[in-house]
Amino acid sequence: MSINLKTYNNSWYNPGKNAIIRLAWYITNSIFFNSYIIPISSFKVFLLRSFGAKIGIGVNIKPKVNIKYPWKLTIGDYSWIGEEVWIDNLDLVTIGNNCCLSQGCMLLCGNHNHKKSTFDLITKPITLEDGAWIGAKSVVCPGITIKSNSLLTVCSVATSNLEANSIYRGNPAVKIKDRIIEP
Amino acid sequence: MSINLKTYNNSWYNPGKNAIIRLAWYITNSIFFNSYIIPISSFKVFLLRSFGAKIGIGVNIKPKVNIKYPWKLTIGDYSWIGEEVWIDNLDLVTIGNNCCLSQGCMLLCGNHNHKKSTFDLITKPITLEDGAWIGAKSVVCPGITIKSNSLLTVCSVATSNLEANSIYRGNPAVKIKDRIIEP
């Protein structure tokens, strides 16, 4: 068998809001998020909440951030979203408290069934527990949980869950050592 | 010996069109491709064809795509060009039918001779056969052929040809298993 994208059908997928709201967010994202205009984090938090995101206090959102669907996004208190971070949340993304998404990293919720000629869409949620740190230019794959205080180093790819209090590196990311946190 | 970029000379390179057309494409690419404006794929296909690209039917082009030279680009039927894909086609890029270029991936046709103080430009074509899937944030290097239905996983780097019906991962990408496609 070969891939046949003419038969691709994602009509079952529920984006969560109607086309008008999705278009309004598309424009909002392009003007105020994936740009340098108005680098005021509180204003962006206000916009995200207006579109249905649940955002805690003290959250810091840098310029050039790309978010797919705010209504599928939860961020806890005092978490940071770095420059050029891409939250491609076709599915739910839940970010805990005190998390850091470093510059250029990506949370990737979408995949396709590589075994089907119809290339069926697969979406899975991503969870970052409290204190998780996603390094610069790294990628978290669909369905992954980054347990509390774990660290994915620069340019690494999380293809399985990251255990708590651990440091992971590589593609696929493997544990290289414990992360012990002192006051 | 040391590198001496003052002696760099790429005057032999043929970009394929004159400076006026290249400038017109540079502006078109910046306004309509590597942007969020007018997210209508058929309009982009029209523009690409106007600049000499050969594009099949049912092709889907997402926002924020960066294409160097459309007159060096061929895309078959029902192929997808994802968000933030970068086709840096200093040389010919030939994409077959039913291919998927996932978000953030790069097709890189340019290199330099690292053994020469003059850092000579090297360009080589890239070919994606039918059903090839280039994963998110992965890179295909100059001269590479991705054979039919092969898959380069997220953040991997294809530095040699990918055999057909196979899944490759890593930097450099190595085969990790077969890709068997069912209806």
Place this chain on the structure above:
Amino acid sequence: MSINLKTYNNSWYNPGKNAIIRLAWYITNSIFFNSYIIPISSFKVFLLRSFGAKIGIGVNIKPKVNIKYPWKLTIGDYSWIGEEVWIDNLDLVTIGNNCCLSQGCMLLCGNHNHKKSTFDLITKPITLEDGAWIGAKSVVCPGITIKSNSLLTVCSVATSNLEANSIYRGNPAVKIKDRIIEP
């Protein structure tokens, strides 16, 4: 212990210029550097020098470049800054003569102490000696020196110093062979 970003304090950090100048650069960077507007390298060199960068002759700066602080940047003669290069120079970045920063690469000067609940900011300088070549989409980590004529290949991550006249690959990058340069 857990991470507590409410206690984060980077007030000791010296960005090198006052808030007005930093804002002026932020706007300049967004309009003239990380964009496609005015793709004339000499104009960008003029702007960088106006903001305190030390730039040699024959330097070539491509579109879509992102530079944090020009007053913390030194570039020698005949070096190239490729498209979508990100110089995130919270600390000093010193680029020698005849260096090539290929498209999409990143020089990353900022880090955090992963052992401290306060997530203390750490910045370290990066040095590229003459003839260094940073490959497409690769990353140089804080504190690293790329010695003369060394090459970091596509999508690799330099987490320790690169010896002279050597080729490094992977994450973390390891030496794979010598780089011997002929006329």
